Amino acid sequence: MTEIAVKLRPRKQTRISMEKTGKILEAALYVFSNSGFRGATLDQIAERAEISKPNLLYYFDSKEAIHRELLTRLLDKWLEPLRAMDPDGDPVEEIVSYVKRKIEMARDFPRESRLFANEIMQGAPVIHAVLARDLKALVDEKAKVITAWAEEGRIASVNPHHLIFSIWATTQHYADFSAQVRLVLGTDNIAFEDAAEHLDRTFRRILTPSFAEKR
Amino acid sequence: MTEIAVKLRPRKQTRISMEKTGKILEAALYVFSNSGFRGATLDQIAERAEISKPNLLYYFDSKEAIHRELLTRLLDKWLEPLRAMDPDGDPVEEIVSYVKRKIEMARDFPRESRLFANEIMQGAPVIHAVLARDLKALVDEKAKVITAWAEEGRIASVNPHHLIFSIWATTQHYADFSAQVRLVLGTDNIAFEDAAEHLDRTFRRILTPSFAEKR
DNA sequence: GTCTATATTAAGATAGAC
DNA sequence: GTCTATCTTAATATAGAC
Numbered sequence: 001m002t003e004i005a006v007k008l009r010p011r012k013q014t015r016i017s018m019e020k021t022g023k024i025l026e027a028a029l030y031v032f033s034n035s036g037f038r039g040a041t042l043d044q045i046a047e048r049a050e051i052s053k054p055n056l057l058y059y060f061d062s063k064e065a066i067h068r069e070l071l072t073r074l075l076d077k078w079l080e081p082l083r084a085m086d087p088d089g090d091p092v093e094e095i096v097s098y099v100k101r102k103i104e105m106a107r108d109f110p111r112e113s114r115l116f117a118n119e120i121m122q123g124a125p126v127i128h129a130v131l132a133r134d135l136k137a138l139v140d141e142k143a144k145v146i147t148a149w150a151e152e153g154r155i156a157s158v159n160p161h162h163l164i165f166s167i168w169a170t171t172q173h174y175a176d177f178s179a180q181v182r183l184v185l186g187t188d189n190i191a192f193e194d195a196a197e198h199l200d201r202t203f204r205r206i207l208t209p210s211f212a213e214k215r
Numbered sequence: 216m217t218e219i220a221v222k223l224r225p226r227k228q229t230r231i232s233m234e235k236t237g238k239i240l241e242a243a244l245y246v247f248s249n250s251g252f253r254g255a256t257l258d259q260i261a262e263r264a265e266i267s268k269p270n271l272l273y274y275f276d277s278k279e280a281i282h283r284e285l286l287t288r289l290l291d292k293w294l295e296p297l298r299a300m301d302p303d304g305d306p307v308e309e310i311v312s313y314v315k316r317k318i319e320m321a322r323d324f325p326r327e328s329r330l331f332a333n334e335i336m337q338g339a340p341v342i343h344a345v346l347a348r349d350l351k352a353l354v355d356e357k358a359k360v361i362t363a364w365a366e367e368g369r370i371a372s373v374n375p376h377h378l379i380f381s382i383w384a385t386t387q388h389y390a391d392f393s394a395q396v397r398l399v400l401g402t403d404n405i406a407f408e409d410a411a412e413h414l415d416r417t418f419r420r421i422l423t424p425s426f427a428e429k430r
Numbered sequence: 431g432t433c434t435a436t437a438t439t440a441a442g443a444t445a446g447a448c
Numbered sequence: 449g450t451c452t453a454t455c456t457t458a459a460t461a462t463a464g465a466c
Binding site: 034035036037038039114117118120121122123124128131132135136139156158159161162163164165166168169170172173174176177179180181183184185186194195197198199201202205206 | 249250251252253254329332333335336337338339343346347350351354371373374376377378379380381383384385387388389391392394395396398399400401409410412413414416417420421
């Protein structure tokens with residue numbers, strides 16, 4: 001599990017203070033995910049959290065502190081779908097289930113997706129260290145599982161790291177670049193069922209061993 | 216073709232002024248792609264362009280104007296790979312060639328990719344209108360071609376719009392989120408040959424008609 | 431066309447009363 | 449803990465000499 005250093009300003013984390021910080025973080029998630037770190041302002045966050053700006057800064061040391069807190073809090077949730085991939089399950093089903101969980105995350109948590117996308121695009125200045133440790137370890141671990149499946153002929157031969165990149169890319173695309181998707185499809189709301197069906201079919205095609213490759 | 220409204224400040228576009236504006240735009244591409252619009256500063260751009268800030272603002276009306284000019288100038292280049300998809304070519308080869316061109320763009324023009332990624336993630340405030348017209352028209356046109364190919368049984372049945380989203384997502388991922396790719400692979404430079412090979416294989420698997428589907 | 435100096439504003443953060 | 453008022457800095461943009 002990822003260790004999260006929760007260093008909030010008030011000594012005692014009373015019920016009221018946890019409620020306030022929660023409200024601030026919720027507002028900050030909205031603003032940061034829409035405008036990026038630099039584009040976001042404390043005024044916007046304060047207004048959305050229905051709190052004054054100085055009061056906001058009573059709970060957090062700085063704008064940066066809010067941002068850092070958001071990212072570290074959300075990291076576990078973000079890695080959860082990959083963690084859930086079961087080495088003992090059916091290979092193709094495990095991977096397409098992972099794809100399904102990821103597309104559901106894009107649908108249900110687009111703000112979280114864009115928050116991370118912004119962070120990564122800036123070169124991950126805040127969470128670089130923790131990603132280089134935890135994310136890398138997790139991906140390497142699952143890559144080994146995928147490699148084993150391929151060697152056993154239970155899925156088609158595939159580069160496991162790049163397969164995972166393709167899964168991240170295709171699923172998060174619907175959250176991170178939803179403006180473009182909507183604009184191209186000419187709809188106000190993305191039909192996520194269509195996206196999910198498309199990805200389910202394509203990843204099954206990628207992974208299902210061909211007759212030639214079967215032993 | 217996309218019409219580009221070039222509205223520069225100097226009346227006469229002399230050779231010297233075109234050189235300057237070119238140098239400014241090159242610097243701006245670097246800075247905007249690394250920091251996003253809000254994160255970028257005119258100081259950074261001016262320094263990189265080796266020009267004073269007021270001089271920079273002699274050539275462009277505002278920071279926004281530089282940004283807008285960059286996006287509109289680069290748009291055609293960005294759509295070129297899809298435009299080049301030939302309805303009369305071999306279906307699978309045409310699509311994997313498109314994938315190849317896109318991954319080469321991610322390798323050779325990562326700054327352009329991130330510039331557009333930033334713009335789209337903010338909801339495309341600058342180029343929304345032109346995308347809704349030109350990009351949508353282009354994608355719809357190529358989607359029809361793909362649908363025809365599928366109906367003729369020359370490629371596997373696929374949702375053409377979502378296929379295109381998958382191509383954009385998987386290829387641009389290596390430019391937009393290169394920090395994460397490098398961090399996960401543990402390398403300083405991405406081996407684009409590996410990515411290209413992976414994508415070539417996967418899209419061939421997706422597209423090659425199965426025996427069952429062939430007529 | 432280019433520069434130095436400067437005006438203007440926006441935004442992060444703090445002081446201090448309550 | 450919360451507020452009003454304010455400090456401070458950074459950044460866009462302009463004035464005006466050369």
